[in-house]
Amino acid sequence: MTKNFTPFPERRTQRLFLRKINASDCEVILFLRTDAKVTEFIERPEHRKTKNISDARILITELDSCIEANHSITWGIALKQETPIIGTICLWNFSHHNKTAEVGYDLDPQFQHKGFMNEALKAIVDFGFHDLHLESIEACTHALNEPSIKLLMKHRFRHNEDRIDSENPSNIVFELENIGSN
Ligand SMILES: CC(C)(COP(=O)(O)OP(=O)(O)OC[C@H]1O[C@@H](n2cnc3c(N)ncnc32)[C@H](O)[C@@H]1OP(=O)(O)O)[C@@H](O)C(=O)NCCC(=O)NCCS
Secondary structure, three states, X not given: OOOOOOOOOOEEOOOOEEEEOOHHHHHHHHHHHHOOOOOOOOOOOHHHOXXXXXXXXXXXXXXXXXHXXXXXXXXXXXXXXXXXXXXXXXXXXXOOOOOEEEEEEEEOHHHOOOOHHHHHHHHHHHHHHHHOXXXXXXXXXXXXXXXXXXXXXXXXXXXXXXXXXXXXXXXXXXXXXXXXXX
């Protein structure tokens, strides 16, 4: 199946609504991209930093264009329909033949340690494997980012010690194979 993100594939889990991010989410996006706790282990090059509300609006437009071009997809994580988002989760960095993609996520610290990302990641791994037929999903995370590593290991991602993240040497690379695709 070719990857096609239109119509936007909203997802519902037991407690969450994963939806398209829109212009009204710009304050939360700015918060998630600037809060010291959320960004503690995330290094972004200068040109990818979101410094003010105008940058956040531009970023949302760029995320939209990526979805329209079937290039990458980012979901806003909300507790229910019509409520503000509390985090984001994305599939990006698709390989040339769409066999692998990378997952990324962040969550407002107020909502951490409640199992919400656990729920969101399950839904997005399921989307990647069942809807996109990915053969594997990767995640690059800072070697000291314990909550993220714990989350990935809970979902049976394996640390591939032979790989490095060329963009950030402090990161380690995790992989999850789609066993059903063999
Ligand atoms: C990485 C991140 C998303 C993890 O968030 P999190 O809330 O810890 O993750 P989970 O949703 O898996 O929650 C797990 C915790 O909730 C607890 N929990 C509470 N209720 C739960 C429930 N109903 N179901 C599952 N877990 C529950 C678990 O016991 C676990 O706690 P523990 O870590 O002390 O064992 C978060 O730390 C974050 O946003 N960090 C900043 C951004 C970032 O670094 N992103 C990664 C970039 S690669």
